[in-house]
Amino acid sequence: MNRSTRNQTLMGWLLLLPAMAIFALMIFYPFINSIFISFTNRNLLYAKSAFIGFDNYRKLFSDPNTLFLIWTTVKFVFLATLMPFAIGLIWALLMNQKFKGSEFVRGLTLVNWIIPGIAIGFLWSWIFNGDYGILNALLGKLGLIDKNVIWFGGKQTSMLAVVTARTWQMFPWYMAFIMGGLQGVSNDQCEAARIDGVNNLQMFRHVIIPAIKPVLILILLLGTIGNLQHFDLINVMTGGGPERATSTFATEVYKKAFKEYSVGRAASLGVIWAMMLSLFSIFYLKRIKED
């Protein structure tokens, strides 16, 4: 190795040290430790635990609820990513028209994102409440319903409530990214397309979308990962119910570990989840691969 390469290597690693230290300590070590725990019957209440081999995994695979859990997670992640994405996209296009006050409106929209998640959870639990929520009051006054709808009682409607709250919280974030991307759409391209005689819809499909495609793919990926981890709103609004209709991997791992005290079982659930995600991540990595 010549001097310059050695310098490169040294410098490179040096700069990386803080990140690697934090990563090793806070993520790598706990993850490896979790794998070990998944092979034990570790319980939060007791200090001692015993090695039980693949027992936890066996129990998980033979439990019919596990498959349903995967399905519900996929359903939630899909809806909770798609909805705010769509609304964020439309809103970004609207804000991009740069009308008077659009910057202020834009900023005000971002406020949704920074309101503490627990407050959002309670706010939307309140709105959707069957007996004293404003949604039912409105629907009742408009004559659309003749009996209070118990939104959190139904499986589909609970999912609707949770996805709505998450959409409200996250669409500003999608909007911001897309707006960033829209700034980069060159005017020349638009001019050229106009001269060619395209209409608005064609402009959207053939000029704008291709120009911001990298951004769109990026935020869909980041959004998906964020929703896979998401826990707060579901926990506050439905606790994963009713009948597990809104239970995702994240809420279930928490419940198993901190409420039911089955740390070993929770760990095995988490490991399965991580394995499934590595498949997904390989796809993500291919996306950012370069030289």
Add this chain to the structure above:
Amino acid sequence: MFQKTLGFRIFFWSFLLVIGFFAFFPQLWMISTSLKPATEMFSFSFFKYFDFSNLKRVLSDRTFLTYLRNGIVVAVASSVCSTVVSVLAGYSFSKFRFKGRKTVMALIMVSQAFPQGLLLLSLYPMMQKVGMLDTLPSIILAYIAFTLPVGTWTLKAYFDQVPQSLMEAARVDGSSEWRTMFQIIIPLAVPGMMTIAIYSFVWAWNDLLYALTLISSTANRTLASGMVFTFTGEGGNDWIGMMAASVIASIPVAAIFVFLQRYFIAGLTAGAVKG
């Protein structure tokens, strides 16, 4: 960008109203509720009352202010540290070629997907052993770790855009690696730094799970878990109090946002598009 045809106008106005209502009515509802006297909690009146006593009550609650202060301290610290670490790591990934680089990059990216609740299970006893339980640094470390992936990626994208020629020119001028880095390259990535700073701030600000589990004393509690404590409990939930507290908690951050949003979005521009 778009021609203002009739079709477009309909699209524009109808979505502006619908999405606007969706986005802003709940915000207004929250504010309106915080201004209601406790007896009117469940009335559907909208900005009929302007009772500031709820807000005053929250503001004069020393404990709540402690939570707010801790929340801001943690969020700012996480934000600053995460930015610094991400800048260094992003620069390393972008400008240096060394063995193992791709693997570390991949690991950091993939780590976003590890279930955070699961990691907490091992982090708790770990923190307990080193005596870091119930300290602010414990959760700050966690927040840095969770925002690293997005941070390093964003900054790497920024640094990638700095043409090699600029670096060569700096080297020819005789500056050392460090000087090159600090004086020339990094200033170019300021928008990206702003983005990750804001992103980590919001992450730390909003987190509930780690703050609830790793912090147990009132003096160290942060905002999200503090709100769980104060307004929910064995005796029931205090809706109005929570709405008032949410308004108070959101105002400073909202103000910052409305003013800094230009930078946030600008930061998302260049880096995001090039990907």
Add this chain to the structure above:
Amino acid sequence: MKKSIVVFVVMALVASSLFAAGGAEKTAIQQGMTFSNWSGSEKASVEIFTWMIDTFNQKVGAEDQVVQINWPWGETESQLAIRAQGKEQYDIAQIDIRMLPALAEAGVLADLTEVFGKEFFTSNFSEGSIAVGNFKGTQYGVPWTVAPMALISNPKILKEAGVDFPIVTIADFERACEMVKNNHPANKDSNLSNDIVAYAAMTKESGTAAPDLMVWLWTFGASVYDEQGKCVLDSEKAVQALTWFNSLMQKGYIQQAMARGDARTLFKEGRVAFYDDALMSKGAITNPAFGDISTYAFPQVRPVLKQGDKPQASGWGHLLVIIDRSPKKAQAKAFIEHLISEEVALRYFKENGMLPSKKSVLSNQAVVSDYWSNAWTPVLDGGRLAETAGPLYAAANQVILEELQAMLSGSKTPSQAGSAMASRIDTL
């Protein structure tokens, strides 16, 4: 492959070095004692708790000062267990009676007959109160407030619906619900926002739905477990109870997704005819606009299956415990005695309605003449601890909740739900 190995080795080195650096354990150099609780941080009781602790600290020396640690009620059991495994200071704790079995099993709690002596318990507390602090023969808890849950009715609403008979049997109960649902003016008008819920039964959270449902099971003569510890929710009597409960849903007397907080809120607004709660709910349901509480809230025993049956009730209460590894048990004893002493207990009662536990204080004029505690006296005799209390508490309750919800939504019949409950709980 080689570079991956290099990377992993470097990271392992980094991680372990950080570990070693921070390896020194924090020794408990704190003087004094810690009192962990949740009420001390809840708005309704912050001040009284501070007062209780301050008055004790004034009486004792520097080495016995008490300091509070708070966590939310819902996190108490897990936090107590987790911290017991660590090395932090840990002496006295406030716990809910349903947390006792799990904590006792985990070996966290100290045997209080050694600290207080048996005499202390038998002379100060009623049998029922002593029993809730006892697990498998060992006394772990000192009763702080013990009062079974009651069915709270709204006399005003019942009157407006034309209910003019006492609720003694289940048949009475159903008739009253039916009259509220169909005859009450608020339910007959077109305004949905003032509709009255006949019986706000718990159907959303496992911690409330399961224990409340157990009382109905007991009323029908069923139980969750038999003497051998096998789950018998698929027994004939249990299915009978479930079928009856389901009928309430079908007739529209109960709702899905009802949480205790919701029920209290609605009750306070005058929109619930019946719901179950503990005596500490007084603060949550008091509405000055309605006048005196006796006009709109009447705690009573649950209805029985047949005339002459003993009404069933769910045990509820707070206990004071001492952590086993605390080195300050004698001082902890003094603090506990301070908390249940007449002066402190009466003030707690005055501020928060929490019934004192010592027999001598319970007979105090201030307690006896209070409407709310008076109304609770008939209920005081009952009170059976939720059967699922123990290490599997949350898991078992969760199973019961899920199958209950499946039944109420129509996905399962009562007997299918019962069988599912039994098989799932047995294999937990």
